Amino acid sequence: MSEPESDNVTFPALETYLTDANAPVIVRANQKDSYFENVLRGKLQNVIQIFKGQRMVHTHPEEITVGAKALYLALTTLLGSKTLGEEYTDLIYVSRNKKRIPKVLTRLTFILSYTVLPYYISRWLRRVQLREEKEEDEKTATSKVKRRLLGFFKAVSYVKAVDVLLNIHIAIFYFYGSYYNFSKRLLGMRYAYGHKVNEQNAPKGNYELLGALIMLQLFLKGVGKVDSVIQQEKLKQVNASAEDDNNDEGDGVFYDAPIQDEDNQFESAIDLSDPDVLPYIPEDSRKCMLCLSYMTNPSCAQCGHFFCWGCILDWCRENPHCPLCRQPVLEQHLLPLR
Amino acid sequence: MSEKRLLKELRTISKELVQEDSSLALNGVLVLEPVSEGDLFEWRARIRGPEGSCYANGIWDLHITVPSNYPTAPPTFRFVMSSERNARLASDSPTATRGRCLRMPHPNVNFETGEICLDILQQMWTPAWSLSSSVVAIVMLLDSPEPLSPLNIDLANLLKSGDQKGYDDLVKYYIERFTIAES
Numbered sequence: 292m293s294e295p296e297s298d299n300v301t302f303p304a305l306e307t308y309l310t311d312a313n314a315p316v317i318v319r320a321n322q323k324d325s326y327f328e329n330v331l332r333g334k335l336q337n338v339i340q341i342f343k344g345q346r347m348v349h350t351h352p353e354e355i356t357v358g359a360k361a362l363y364l365a366l367t368t369l370l371g372s373k374t375l376g377e378e379y380t381d382l383i384y385v386s387r388n389k390k391r392i393p394k395v396l397t398r399l400t401f402i403l404s405y406t407v408l409p410y411y412i413s414r415w416l417r418r419v420q421l422r423e424e425k426e427e428d429e430k431t432a433t434s435k436v437k438r439r440l441l442g443f444f445k446a447v448s449y450v451k452a453v454d455v456l457l458n459i460h461i462a463i464f465y466f467y468g469s470y471y472n473f474s475k476r477l478l479g480m481r482y483a484y485g486h487k488v489n490e491q492n493a494p495k496g497n498y499e500l501l502g503a504l505i506m507l508q509l510f511l512k513g514v515g516k517v518d519s520v521i522q523q524e525k526l527k528q529v530n531a532s533a534e535d536d537n538n539d540e541g542d543g544v545f546y547d548a549p550i551q552d553e554d555n556q557f558e559s560a561i562d563l564s565d566p567d568v569l570p571y572i573p574e575d576s577r578k579c580m581l582c583l584s585y586m587t588n589p590s591c592a593q594c595g596h597f598f599c600w601g602c603i604l605d606w607c608r609e610n611p612h613c614p615l616c617r618q619p620v621l622e623q624h625l626l627p628l629r
Numbered sequence: 630m631s632e633k634r635l636l637k638e639l640r641t642i643s644k645e646l647v648q649e650d651s652s653l654a655l656n657g658v659l660v661l662e663p664v665s666e667g668d669l670f671e672w673r674a675r676i677r678g679p680e681g682s683c684y685a686n687g688i689w690d691l692h693i694t695v696p697s698n699y700p701t702a703p704p705t706f707r708f709v710m711s712s713e714r715n716a717r718l719a720s721d722s723p724t725a726t727r728g729r730c731l732r733m734p735h736p737n738v739n740f741e742t743g744e745i746c747l748d749i750l751q752q753m754w755t756p757a758w759s760l761s762s763s764v765v766a767i768v769m770l771l772d773s774p775e776p777l778s779p780l781n782i783d784l785a786n787l788l789k790s791g792d793q794k795g796y797d798d799l800v801k802y803y804i805e806r807f808t809i810a811e812s
Contacts, residue, residue: 582633583637584634609701610755612755
């Protein structure tokens with residue numbers, strides 16, 4: 292309301308002397324703004340700590356951030372003045388066709404959609420995801436096609452979808468340098484230089500390379516995702532047919548598999564109760580002093596003491612010292628003997 | 630893992646207790662066994678005070694609780710301190726056999742609860758210790774008290790002020806006072 296004329300009056304020749312800001316300048320302004328938002332957040336946190344206590348600060352970090360952001364923008368953009376970042380780079384908001392300055396209502400909508408809306412959306416998404424996981428557990432009998440479709444949507448979770456959307460948006464920004472935020476794009480609030488820019492030495496160029504890289508990354512991710520989904524489907528089909536075979540052929544197939552597994556396990560374990568295994572270890576050092584039995588999978592700590600792999604792992608996860616000499620032993624430094 | 634290890638320890642302990650030159654026998658460990666047959670996680674022990682110290686005349690019972698993640702976590706030792714008010718005291722009937730002592734007068738043992746403060750049974754524990762070596766360590770603690778981390782402040786203060794004779798006599802008095810006659 293501070294500048295009623297600018298809200299209504301159109302400037303017929305505005306585009307002739309207001310130049311679009313390009314990506315680097317906008318990013319710079321944004322960085323400055325986020326710095327001051329952070330400062331404001333710190334101060335807000337102190338105030339809350341004084342009045343509501345430390346606990347409130349710890350339980351509502353997101354809310355404080357959103358509040359600080361909204362406060363900062365309300366005190367600058369909403370009142371019609373520039374934010375500190377915009378002042379630093381001398382940018383002003385113009386409408387989509389660069390003929391108007393955005394109205395108060397537009398600016399208010401922007402602030403709300405920029406601060407409060409993402410907060411609620413992310414909370415809502417989290418809730419939806421939780422609920423779906425629950426429903427998934429309860430659901431058992433659905434048609435095959437439906438299940439497959441559901442599985443696909445499950446694989447592309449909402450949070451990820453929003454992430455991808457935002458990434459695409461950033462990539463577009465890097466290409467064209469017009470709208471840094473999604474809400475600004477929707478509301479048509481773009482930046483122009485607040486001063487006269489000489490056309491010849493006006494800073495040109497955006498971050499096209501960065502945009503291209505993001506697009507490439509998204510593309511590769513997408514290809515990978517589709518590939519893995521297809522693989523999974525194939526695997527499921529193979530498993531299903533194998534199951535059918537098993538049922539047809541009877542019991543024989545069922546019993547074979549676990550016995551094979553056991554054999555494999557036995558081969559992989561080194562059991563020192565067998566005197567032929569690692570014969571260079573003398574008899575009186577073949578027992579693990581943790582379980583007092585012959586070692587299985589003997590492992591060496593850095594200090595040179597030997598234990599069963601399982602025993603020493605159990606111990607040094609809680610106390611990273613050798614049980615015998617108290618020298619430091621870290622899980623990642625244990626050396627299994629082969 | 631803990632049950633397997635406890636079973637092995639039990640086997641070694643029962644062998645050592647009957648051997649005369651084992652560390653258990655030499656250090657005055659008279660009994661070290663599970664409280665009941667089927668449970669390896671509750672043990673009891675009976676020890677005699679070390680020869681040549683003021684504790685030499687006493688016999689004490691210990692209760693041992695083994696945690697389920699033994700030997701990663703240390704077992705808990707506690708002197709059994711029942712307050713048998715009606716018990717016949719050994720000092721009243723000189724002819725009867727001396728039984729166990731109902732209190733442990735020691736700077737590092739809580740006089741009321743029997744709780745023991747010994748670093749190797751707390752933060753300095755390593756699985757290299759076993760039930761038998763821990764009991765031996767407790768017997769040795771009797772002869773070498775650590776007055777700087779006391780649970781019994783009065784006795785610790787006597788030691789800190791250098792009154793060894795007063796300390797010895799007070800300990801002996803307590804042992805006489807609380808030793809019951811075995812029927």
